Amino acid sequence: MRRATKVLRRRWRTFKRTPLGGLLRLFVGRMFHGGAEAGSDSLGMGVGVLLILLAMPGLLASLLMLEEYGSLIRYMRGDGVFDPFVATLPDEYFFIVLSMFVTGVATLWRWDSLFLDRRDYMNLVPLPVSLGNIFWANFCAIVALAGCFTIVVNAVSVILFPAAVVGSQDSILLLLRFAAGHAVAVLMASTFSFWFVFAAAGILLAVLPLAMFRRISLVARFAIAIVLLAQVGSVFTVSRFVLDPSHYRSTLFPPFSFLGLARAVWGRGGEPLVADMTKASFASLAGVIVVALVAYALSFRKAFIRIPETPDAGPLPRAKVSFSLPASLFAAFLTPPQRACYKFVAKTLLRSEEHLQVLMGFMAAGAVAAANVLTSPHGFTSILTGNTPSLEFLSVPLILSYCLVIGIRFAFEMPVDLRANWVFRISLEHRWTEAREVSRRVLLVFSLSWLVPACFLLTLLFWGWVAALLHATIVILCTIALVELSLFKFRKIPFTCVYPPFKSHSGVIALLYLFGFFVFTTYIAQMEYWALLSPWRAIWFVPLFLAVVFGLRAHRKQMLDMDKELVFEDLPATGL
Amino acid sequence: MLEARGLSKSYGSVPAVRNISFCLMPGQVLGYLGPNGSGKSTTVKMLIGLLEPSQGQVLYDGRDIHTDLAAYRKCLGYVPEEANLYPYLTGEEYLDMVAMLRAMPEVRKRRTIRALLQLFSLWPHRHVTLGSYSKGMRQRIILIAALMDNPDVLILDEPLSGLDVTSALIIKNLIQALSARGKTIFYCSHILEVVEKVCSHLIILRKGQVIAQGPTTEVREQIGNSSLEGVFLQLVEERDVSQVANEIVDVVVST
Numbered sequence: 001m002r003r004a005t006k007v008l009r010r011r012w013r014t015f016k017r018t019p020l021g022g023l024l025r026l027f028v029g030r031m032f033h034g035g036a037e038a039g040s041d042s043l044g045m046g047v048g049v050l051l052i053l054l055a056m057p058g059l060l061a062s063l064l065m066l067e068e069y070g071s072l073i074r075y076m077r078g079d080g081v082f083d084p085f086v087a088t089l090p091d092e093y094f095f096i097v098l099s100m101f102v103t104g105v106a107t108l109w110r111w112d113s114l115f116l117d118r119r120d121y122m123n124l125v126p127l128p129v130s131l132g133n134i135f136w137a138n139f140c141a142i143v144a145l146a147g148c149f150t151i152v153v154n155a156v157s158v159i160l161f162p163a164a165v166v167g168s169q170d171s172i173l174l175l176l177r178f179a180a181g182h183a184v185a186v187l188m189a190s191t192f193s194f195w196f197v198f199a200a201a202g203i204l205l206a207v208l209p210l211a212m213f214r215r216i217s218l219v220a221r222f223a224i225a226i227v228l229l230a231q232v233g234s235v236f237t238v239s240r241f242v243l244d245p246s247h248y249r250s251t252l253f254p255p256f257s258f259l260g261l262a263r264a265v266w267g268r269g270g271e272p273l274v275a276d277m278t279k280a281s282f283a284s285l286a287g288v289i290v291v292a293l294v295a296y297a298l299s300f301r302k303a304f305i306r307i308p309e310t311p312d313a314g315p316l317p318r319a320k321v322s323f324s325l326p327a328s329l330f331a332a333f334l335t336p337p338q339r340a341c342y343k344f345v346a347k348t349l350l351r352s353e354e355h356l357q358v359l360m361g362f363m364a365a366g367a368v369a370a371a372n373v374l375t376s377p378h379g380f381t382s383i384l385t386g387n388t389p390s391l392e393f394l395s396v397p398l399i400l401s402y403c404l405v406i407g408i409r410f411a412f413e414m415p416v417d418l419r420a421n422w423v424f425r426i427s428l429e430h431r432w433t434e435a436r437e438v439s440r441r442v443l444l445v446f447s448l449s450w451l452v453p454a455c456f457l458l459t460l461l462f463w464g465w466v467a468a469l470l471h472a473t474i475v476i477l478c479t480i481a482l483v484e485l486s487l488f489k490f491r492k493i494p495f496t497c498v499y500p501p502f503k504s505h506s507g508v509i510a511l512l513y514l515f516g517f518f519v520f521t522t523y524i525a526q527m528e529y530w531a532l533l534s535p536w537r538a539i540w541f542v543p544l545f546l547a548v549v550f551g552l553r554a555h556r557k558q559m560l561d562m563d564k565e566l567v568f569e570d571l572p573a574t575g576l
Numbered sequence: 577m578l579e580a581r582g583l584s585k586s587y588g589s590v591p592a593v594r595n596i597s598f599c600l601m602p603g604q605v606l607g608y609l610g611p612n613g614s615g616k617s618t619t620v621k622m623l624i625g626l627l628e629p630s631q632g633q634v635l636y637d638g639r640d641i642h643t644d645l646a647a648y649r650k651c652l653g654y655v656p657e658e659a660n661l662y663p664y665l666t667g668e669e670y671l672d673m674v675a676m677l678r679a680m681p682e683v684r685k686r687r688t689i690r691a692l693l694q695l696f697s698l699w700p701h702r703h704v705t706l707g708s709y710s711k712g713m714r715q716r717i718i719l720i721a722a723l724m725d726n727p728d729v730l731i732l733d734e735p736l737s738g739l740d741v742t743s744a745l746i747i748k749n750l751i752q753a754l755s756a757r758g759k760t761i762f763y764c765s766h767i768l769e770v771v772e773k774v775c776s777h778l779i780i781l782r783k784g785q786v787i788a789q790g791p792t793t794e795v796r797e798q799i800g801n802s803s804l805e806g807v808f809l810q811l812v813e814e815r816d817v818s819q820v821a822n823e824i825v826d827v828v829v830s831t
Contacts, residue, residue: 340676343669344662351664419660423721426624426654427677429646 023137062160071168181265202295362407395525412494582632607775653727659714663707711738
């Protein structure tokens with residue numbers, strides 16, 4: 001054994017010294033650390049943090065399963081004996097969807113690092129390295145990344161979920177069989193998700209001109225994120241699909257078909273539906289891998305080899321979206337430096353690809369949550385009928401507003417070209433305390449400028465003037481209060497400071513975001529529903545709003561001056 | 577009048593700059609020379625108020641710049657060593673942003689930006705994003721940003737970096753013209769022939785300390801060398817540059 005390890009190590013050391021080995025290490029490093037230049041200030045988290053983030057959803061979900069299947073808790077609840085291979089079907093499906101979602105999102109995040117780009121061409125092609133070596137080294141790096149994502153995303157659930165479900169039973173064989181079924185299903189689902197996203201990117205790169213690919217890239221990622229999120233929504237309908245023969249065809253498509261794979265390993269392979277689902281899962285995985293390989297080869301030929309023939313497009317072209325009218329309305333009462341910062345922040349949000357991605361991610365989450373509410377058991381038509389707006393209808397703008405405000409607020413913390421922030425540092429003093437005002441305006445313009453007219457018009461269409469006015473006013477008041485809360489200790493010009501390090505309480509912040517979402521979109525919607533039953537009740541929103549706004553203002557007044565000053569965290573290597 | 581009085585700066589226990597003093601009158605151009613790591617950038621950061629000196633002070637018109645940094649920076653134009661700009665803003669948008677940060681009146685802002693973009697041959701590219709600009713074009717944008725508010729003090733850190741021959745000649749003449757109009761110019765550069773041509777005064781740094789200072793002609797005479805290159809080599813370089821070059825060739829050829 002030791003000898004074999006030694007031989008392997010020696011071979012690996014020899015391989016590392018070959019051109020292919022060197023390239024492989026280079027590309028793997030680029031995929032894990034991102035394609036950004038050294039010193040550029042993209043979200044540069046270490047590999048360790050990245051792996052922990054990927055493993056975290058599986059861990060949390062598995063811990064929740066302990067609560068559901070733990071023998072002591074079941075005993076205390078008075079639950080009897082259960083068949084793990086039947087009772088856990090919805091949860092098994094949940095894990096399949098979760099692993100597909102996390103792997104897919106991680107792949108989307110690394111979308112730009114997967115393919116060879118101009119920098120690779122300029123650095124590597126002039127060297128005495130064959131194109132074949134570059135092609136295969138990058139391919140091996142992609143396979144390594146796929147393997148890493150697949151293993152890390154599912155590692156915890158492969159151990160903890162079976163332990164939670166059948167750990168208390170005496171049979172080790174039962175545990176192993178259950179674990180094997182779960183592991184095969186989630187690993188294959190993850191692999192499918194990775195290659196699905198990769199194939200989509202490869203096809204676009206192979207088919208479209210490079211400039212068009214870059215232009216459409218963000219929209220494509222947004223669309224794929226929506227598809228992945230929509231899969232999560234299908235968790236609630238899984239029992240209907242899997243146990244109902246009338247949905248036979250749907251079960252042959254991913255992610256449902258991967259459930260068949262788990263059931264086959266669990267000993268249900270003889271059932272015709274399960275057998276068909278298993279075949280379908282293999283076929284879909286093989287199909288997506290073949291498509292991905294072809295797309296990769298084509299994109300290499302078309303996009304990489306022809307790089308010298310295509311002009312360097314530079315950064316993304318200017319966004320065509322114009323916020324000029326609302327922007328100038330909201331910027332009207334700002335001082336010149338505030339206006340400069342306001343324009344800078346608004347343009348960065350619309351043009352910086354990284355920030356737009358984050359924003360799109362939050363908006364996609366909002367859109368899916370809103371769609372989920374609108375497709376509630378009451379049905380879409382019943383939501384729009386009745387004397388007053390329904391609870392579901394009222395919660396939609398609050399969901400969108402929350403996701404947008406929190407998304408933009410999150411994006412504010414992400415730096416952009418920190419070496420360029422010298423222009424603010426030499427133009428604005430630390431004593432300049434108006435940065436919050438700028439951020440507030442941006443948040444309000446980006447959320448209210450379209451949300452309020454849409455709310456007002458839709459409510460007017462179905463429920464008349466009074467409801468429309470009240471609903472629009474309540475959305476405005478709640479959004480302003482949310483903006484004030486989100487900017488409570490904010491004293492930066494957005495995008496000009498280094499990324500805040502992952503702190504010990506970042507988990508608490510994530511929970512707070514979730515709690516805030518729940519409160520904002522559920523309780524406030526319920527309050528609004530109650531208020532709209534008798535319009536005078538809506539007056540209650542005013543003191544609540546004033547309490548939040550003036551409470552925050554009073555607290556801020558008590559703060560020391562130094563806690564209100566503008567901050568620019570120092571970088572180790574600035575451009576100055 | 578820009579004055580540095582006993583400026584020293586240490587990073588921890590490592591001194592970057594030690595006891596630098598000079599007085600720069602309106603119309604004077606001070607050339608600031610030194611090899612890499614000699615403390616030029618640290619001095620520039622202190623002069624523009626980004627770093628507070630460990631000892632000493634920077635005075636503008638007799639007042640410490642940190643007493644009213646905003647007012648001082650209003651009179652200051654700065655060209656950094658590297659043209660780090662926001663790549664997704666267009667040239668015009670960037671200048672517009674800087675003008676607003678400097679609170680320039682709207683009409684003057686538009687007129688000045690337009691005129692300077694035309695004079696620097698960037699008018700046709702004003703709607704192009706800065707990320708697509710060449711290095712020289714970015715450098716010209718930085719120069720416009722520094723000049724457009726008619727500053728009294730100009731701090732130029734390698735302003736000719738990346739410029740083509742014509743643009744470089746324009747800038748050299750521009751510095752002389754600005755100095756003739758009474759502007760105070762601090763010029764940090766490696767290009768000795770330009771420094772020799774445009775600077776009335778000279779400071780040469782080595783390891784954070786001033787080793788030669790005074791009017792350019794006087795420094796040359798003191799060292800007894802006719803060219804600034806000779807002065808620089810004599811004062812700063814510890815090695816024989818031609819010998820080092822030959823050694824490099826030997827290594828390359830023999831391996």
